[in-house]
Amino acid sequence: MxxxxxxxxxxxxxxxxxxxxxxxxxxxxxxxxxxxxxxxxxxxxxxxxxxxxxxxxxxxxxxxxxxxxxxxxxxxxxxxxxxxxxxxxxxxxxxxxxxxxxVKKKPAKKEKVPPTEKNTVENPSAGEMTAAETVEYPTQGSLPLAPSDDTHATAPDDITTLNPKYTFDAFVMGRSNQFSYSMAKAVADAPGLPSHNPLFIYGGVGLGKTHLMHAAGHKILANHPEKRVLYIASTDFTNEFIRSIREKSMDAFRKKYYSIDVLLIDDIQFFAGQEQTQTEFFQTFNKLRDNGSQIILTSDRQPQDVKDLEDRLISRFAGGVVVDIQPPEFETRVAILQKKAQSEEVDIPEDVVTYIASRVDSNIRELEGALMRLIKYASMMRMPIDETTCIAALGNYLRGEKGRRITMEMIERIVCTHFKVTSDDIRSTKRSNDIAYPRQIAMFLCHELTEVSWPTIGGFFNRDHSTVIHAHKKIQNLTDSDAATKALIESLTIQIKGI
Missing domain, CATH: 3.30.300.180 (DnaA, N-terminal domain)
Structure with missing residues (x-):
């Protein structure tokens, strides 16, 4: 080096x-x-x-x-x-x-490629390539500008446009996403800096990764209308690559992608196991980065956790800025609901907003979905939007959300109450049927209703993991063969999810 x-x-x-x-x-x-x-x-x-x-x-x-x-x-x-x-x-x-x-440091000096008709791209901010890395670039007109909000309708089919709703102004920032938001804005203000390239945003479903990606694209276009911005899902990139191989049009494929100024690829984890796609994207990644183009990627997990992804890609992805987005905390959930209600031009009482925000904490998509369900229900039933209507509209929905926060302590409490035993009993070494059976029921429900591992469940009940597996198998067999046991499990499950 x-x-x-x-x-x-x-x-x-x-x-x-x-x-x-x-x-x-x-x-x-x-x-x-x-x-x-x-x-x-x-x-x-x-x-x-x-x-x-x-x-x-x-x-x-x-x-x-x-x-x-x-x-x-x-x-x-x-x-x-x-x-x-x-x-x-x-x-x-x-x-x-x-x-x-x-900012006072000089960038690394690289030998300039002599300008020719094939490699000249009218992009004053693009980096320089060494002579050994020379590729044939299309002229400026070969790839249309990524459209701004007023040009979506006329965008060519092979250019995926930015969603006009996904802007920084529409994004609600909180502690859970502050760093990722700040980094996306920094990239948008100065695209192509090696220190920010690529920007890799990861997190669970519906937390705002795609929103931030589009917002950065919009901001870059606002500051640099001449730049060519392309947003594409990873699966679409793969499909386009396969089609180019089949139609023997790889030159056109590469010219298109090598001339991009800002490449936004969503759900990069779907490249896993796609060996040829990974090889092609590795080359594309290197060409774009060497040319000073900005790359923004999203995934549901950090680079090193994507299985069947080549080490060289993991290295490239981790070599930029890797930021995560966590589920929104309560205050941010309230702000998200208020902003969504404002965009829908609907007045939502504060107690209703608080009610929903305190019960739906998984992701933004579910949160906004609950609000829209309430609005539609109130409109169709001609009812005021209040807590009573909220409970009627979202009862089952909210119970499902609540169920996602089920803990082993909650399960143990419900089971102990039903069988009239204590927590000390159920965790003790007692093997009498009046204690062992409730314990087995509790272990079964812990596995069914939580994502806790076998050893962790065993530790909670002072048992090893093999005992938990045996208990689960026994109760599963009883549930399949005995109507009374099946009814008991269903009844306890309803109680637990309704907590």
Whole structure:
């Protein structure tokens, strides 16, 4: 790996002193070879700027709090060892956030490709490619601009347009998504920076990953109307790739994707197991990043947790900024419901908003779905929107949501009440049928109604996992063969889900 060169000289620092600090920093960068992956170095460490070397402490400036946090939490110990190897055993380093200092570094110099009709793209912010990486690019007119809100209707079929509803203004920010929101805005304000490329957003279903992706695309287009932005689902990318192979049109496929300025790919986890697709996307990824194009990806899990995904892709994805979105906390759920009601031009009483927000905590999609169900129910039944109507409209729905928060303690309490035994009894070593049977019922329900593992259930009841498996099998057989047991399980399940 070639160490990056930095701008010598900085306000308030002599040229000679700055040069000395830079030379020390270059030693550190060179020492990372073979210790930290090159992609990680280029994405997280190399963009840091050495601003002082007082005593034995090297101070590095970075542009964002997220970068500082990542370096300290993920790379701190390793980088500390490298600093000592490069500068001496008594040296340490410290990271500060100073955007003004961080932007003063020069980008790595690369040999320019001579402009020709085939490789010239009218994109002033695009990076430069080395001669060895020359590819044939289409001219500006070969790929239409990603349409703004007023051009959706005329967009060509092979360009997936941005959803006009998914903007930053429409996104409700809270503690659960603050960092991912901030990073998406940072990328939108300065697309193509190596430190932000790619932006990888992961989280559960319906939490706003796609919304943030589209919002970044809209913001980039607003700031740079000349840029070509393409949003596509990973499955559509795969289908288009397969079609191009079948129709022998791979040149056109590559020219299209290699000339994109901003590529947004949703649900990247569906590339898993698709070997040819992964190979093609790896090449596409490298070309776009080398060309200074911004890449934004979403997934339901972080890169290293996507099974059957090539290590080289995992490395590329993790080499940018990886952010997650968690389920919204109560205050954010309230704000989401209020914003949705406002967009639907419907007045929702505060107690109704609170009622829904306190019971639906899985994701934004379910939350807004509950509100829309209430609005439609009240309209059809000609009823006022109040808590009574809310319960009538969402009773079963809310019970289902509540069931998702079932705990082993809740199950144990219901079972103990039904059989008139205590928690101490059910967790004891007693083997009499009046205790063993309720215990087996409780174990069965814990497995059926929660996502807790066999060993964890066993630990809760002071049993090993094989005992839990045996109990589950026994109660399952009884449920299948005995109507009374089946009715009992159904009755207890209703009680537990109705808590």
């Amino acid at each position: 070639q160490a990056k060169k930095f701008l010598k000289g900085r306000n308030g620092m002599s040229e000679k002193k700055s040069s000395s600090i830079e030379s020390q920093w270059q030693k550190v960068l060179e020492k990372t070879d073979g210790i930290i992956h090159e992609d990680v170095v280029n994405a997280w460490i190399a963009p840091s700027v050495p601003v002082s070397l007082e005593g034995n402490e090297l101070v590095l400036a970075v542009d964002l709090p997220g970068r500082k946090q990542y370096i300290e939490s993920r790379l701190g110990a390793l980088l500390g060892d490298i600093v000592q190897q490069a500068l001496g055993p008594d040296f340490t380093f410290r990271v500060i956030v100073d955007p003004e200092a961080a």
